[in-house]
Structure formats: C-alpha cells, structure tokens
Amino acid sequence: MTKKLYYENPYIQTFSARVIKQDQDYVVLSETAFYPTGGGQPHDTGTLNGIDVTNVETVDREIRHYLAQSLPENTEVVEGNIDWERRLDHMQQHAGQHILSAAFESLFGFQTISFHLGKESATIDLDTTAVTPEQLRETEKFANQIILENRSIDTIWVTLEELAQYKLRKATTLKEDIRLVIIPDFDYNACGGTHPKETGQVRLIKILQIEKQKRQIRVEFICGERVLTHLHRKQEVLFNLISILNAPEEKLVDAAKTVLENGKSSEKQIANLKDSLIHYEAKELLSNAEKHVVTATFQSRSIQELQKLAKTVVGGSPETICILVSENEHKLQIVAAKGDIVERSMKELVTNVLPYINGKGGGNEKMAQGGGENTLSSERLIEKALFYIR
C-alpha cells in the first residue's frame, strides 16, 4: 500500500518515491503527496519526473496517478511535484467548509448534508427549508471570527472504541482507519481531506448567495485567495458601470433605473408615433385607390406592421380591398384585407397567389397573410392578386 504523505504532512510539495506498478495509463508509487479525489475534495495535479499528472484516483485501494504521457519503461524512482497553488486553494476551501458548517450548526442547528468544491466556488447543502439574511450575516461573522482567532486544526486517527469520546458534527459509517479533523471546542468531524494547520490560513470566508432546493438550502461561498479574485472581478464590473452610467457607486442603482425607465418611455412614444404614422399612411393609400382596391409595395416591413396598415385602410373604407407586399431579405410577404361590405374571401385570395412564391400562410375571410421566396417581384405578385379579384 502507498504511504500517504499528504496525511503525514499536508505541506509537502515535493517528494521522491519508488514506482511499484506501471500501467499504460497510470503509475502506483511507494509513497505519494498527491491527494486522490475524495470526500468532496478534487485531486491534486503536478508532475512526476516532469510529466503532467492529470488525475489521481483511488481504485481497488490503489492510488493511481494518471499521466499525460507514459514514463519511460522500467522507471524505478520518480520525483513528484505538487501544483501547490491548486492544493492550498483546496485546503482553504475545505477547511473553510468545516468552519462554516460548524458555525451554522452551533448558531442555528442547521446540519450540513453535502459539500461540493467547484472551480469557482464551493457549496454546502443545509438541512433546512429557510435561512434569513440575518442568519447568513451572523454565521459569516462567526466563521470569520474563528479564522481570526487562528485556532489549531488537528487531525488524529482513532479506533471505533475511541470514537465514542467525541461528539461528531456528523456521524460516520467508518469502522476502521477513522480520521478526525478537530478544531478544539468548535468542530469534531470525520474527514479524509487535507486541511491547513491553523484556521488563520483560510484567511476569509464570504457567503455569495443561497439557493432554495426541494428540501434544503444550498449555500455558495468562497474562501482564501478566491475572495480576492472575486472582489477584483466585482471591482472591474463596478468601475465599468460607473463610467458607462456616469454616476458614483452609491448612485449606480438609481442611475440604472433611470436609464431603464427612459428606455421604456421612449419605446412607448415610438409606438404612439408609429400608430399615428400608420393613420396618415392609410389615408394616403386610400386617396390613391383604384376601383376600391388599394395596393402598395414595401421594403423590410414586418408582417405585423403590414397587418396593422391594411386593417386601418379597410377600417376607414368598408367597400375597399387592400393588398400589401413587402420584400424582406429575399423573402416576400403578402397581406390582404377587406372592408365589411366586400363579398370576397381574403383567405382564398392569398391561397391562390402563394404557390407563385412557394409560400405558406393563413387567415380568414376578412384578413389573410402569407410569406414565401422572392421568385417574382413585389409588383408582379400584386398583379397576380389583382388578376384573381377581377
């Protein structure tokens, strides 16, 4: 079995070991400082004799180091190098989780039922259906106090009998090789992960947000260097907004609200203007009507606009038929509408001309519309429609 250096001293960054098994994809070593994925903590990365270690897993009680390329055959000894930035980050998030979970439990009795350490942030799921903003603030404050006091984080191995002396935060199902991670007078926990020696090395805990799950609350948080990275990103967004909205930080929200409100009122004004424009347009089209038929062609007008215009035209003249066509990016759209006293089916009219443009459409007796390809000009399409009427 491989000697677990990361348990003897979690600060070991380099080591040498004998190769005791060499497979095509992985190697097993006499001892290792590489932490394998487990207990919510992702595996370490780094190098063995300069070759990248891409994954570390425990399979059949073997710690397997997966490599980017194979070691030369019959390699006897390797020099291991841990990616320390990644490991320290994991230790900070993991110990931070112990502290945060213990704080929630000691203040409010919320038990942690799972932990996930992600690339950007970590989460715990609390066995409760509600947490108030005040409870979050209080817990965060308490957890950061524990960090500030720089309490020791001890790890000990105990037997099942010895385990009875400790009041664990969460019962363990382990029967042997039980490893306890202890922050004296605060947190007693069975855990196989790596942790710093003192709480101070976690540096800071910040709760980012909570998310309501079915029967629990998910709390997202960050610790250590991640807090700085996060703050830096937030600052950048903030500075950009300050410059874009031309307002100081404390007035940003009001400035954003004003911009949105102005946008909405402009949209309303544009809609009103468009409405009155359509009335003028309809009047002009009617004045050019021939034998109670109005026709017109356009570029790039939406079918909704055409419908509105046609409806306005026939609304003001019950004996009129209105046929409008618009060309939009190689497509033709046609709308036909009739006044109340015209005895014609607009659906039939449109259905009759659509085959010329390989089109599809729909509608009813009073108004119908359709669209297809620009296989002929807008004017020719109107001629086809007129031919059908007459």
Ligand SMILES: [Zn+2]
């Ligand atoms: Zn742990």
